Amino acid sequence: MLAAFEAAKGFMPVDEGLALYAAAVTAGRLGLPLLEVGTYCGRSTILLAAAAREAGVSAVTVDHHRGSEEQQPGWEYHDPGLVDPEVGLMDTLPSFRRTLHAAGLEDQVIALVGRSPRAAALWAAPLGLVFIDGGHTDEHATADYEGWTPHLADGGLLVIHDVFPDPADGGQAPYRVYLRALDSGRFEELSVTGSLRVLRRTPPR
Numbered sequence: 001m002l003a004a005f006e007a008a009k010g011f012m013p014v015d016e017g018l019a020l021y022a023a024a025v026t027a028g029r030l031g032l033p034l035l036e037v038g039t040y041c042g043r044s045t046i047l048l049a050a051a052a053r054e055a056g057v058s059a060v061t062v063d064h065h066r067g068s069e070e071q072q073p074g075w076e077y078h079d080p081g082l083v084d085p086e087v088g089l090m091d092t093l094p095s096f097r098r099t100l101h102a103a104g105l106e107d108q109v110i111a112l113v114g115r116s117p118r119a120a121a122l123w124a125a126p127l128g129l130v131f132i133d134g135g136h137t138d139e140h141a142t143a144d145y146e147g148w149t150p151h152l153a154d155g156g157l158l159v160i161h162d163v164f165p166d167p168a169d170g171g172q173a174p175y176r177v178y179l180r181a182l183d184s185g186r187f188e189e190l191s192v193t194g195s196l197r198v199l200r201r202t203p204p205r
């Protein structure tokens with residue numbers, strides 16, 4: 001699993017990946033699906049899928065596969081190899097499918113191709129884990145938080161990537177969502193690894 005993770009295109013370092021995997025294994029014990037917002041090329045999906053396989057649950061991953069703002073041409077995280085030459089837009093879906101196939105994890109994963117708030121609006125099942133790593137603007141990160149966390153079961157885990165308390169280290173939208181979760185009184189912090197935060201959903205007081 002780790003070799004497949006390291007071979008996949010993506011931005012998550014190994015220490016954060018291991019923390020995400022540990023959270024997914026813990027959450028998998030609830031026997032509920034594990035959900036990811038922000039599939040990209042499947043690097044982090046591999047970890048959720050491996051944990052889902054151990055737990056006998058599904059990993060669900062949502063992405064429109066057209067890339068976030070910072071992945072567009074001319075921006076810092078653009079990869080020209082991920083542009084579909086026929087339509088001239090980013091398309092990470094083929095790379096994602098190759099990643100999952102190479103990892104032997106296709107059977108564990110349900111990929112939703114579309115906008116996260118639209119998928120969340122249709123969703124009705126309780127979730128064991130919500131991993132937020134989609135768009136990093138306030139609009140997108142807030143919509144992901146508001147759309148998916150209501151489906152998180154008590155005891156389920158909320159994992160947020162790219163949480164940077166210091167603006168010098170990165171954008172602040174995921175950090176604001178993280179603070180909002182803690183302020184809600186419905187989450188307690190379990191771990192901090194690099195920019196990855198793991199929170200547990202607590203029952204209402």
Ligand SMILES: C[S@@+](CC[C@H](N)C(=O)[O-])C[C@H]1O[C@@H](n2cnc3c(N)ncnc32)[C@H](O)[C@@H]1O
Binds near residue numbers: 009040043044068
């Ligand atoms: C930082 S990348 C995800 C990286 C991935 N989790 C990994 O570790 O390899 C963010 C992804 O979110 C997707 N995205 C951004 N906004 C979205 C939205 N509103 N709905 C669905 N996907 C979105 C982008 O297309 C992009 O692939």
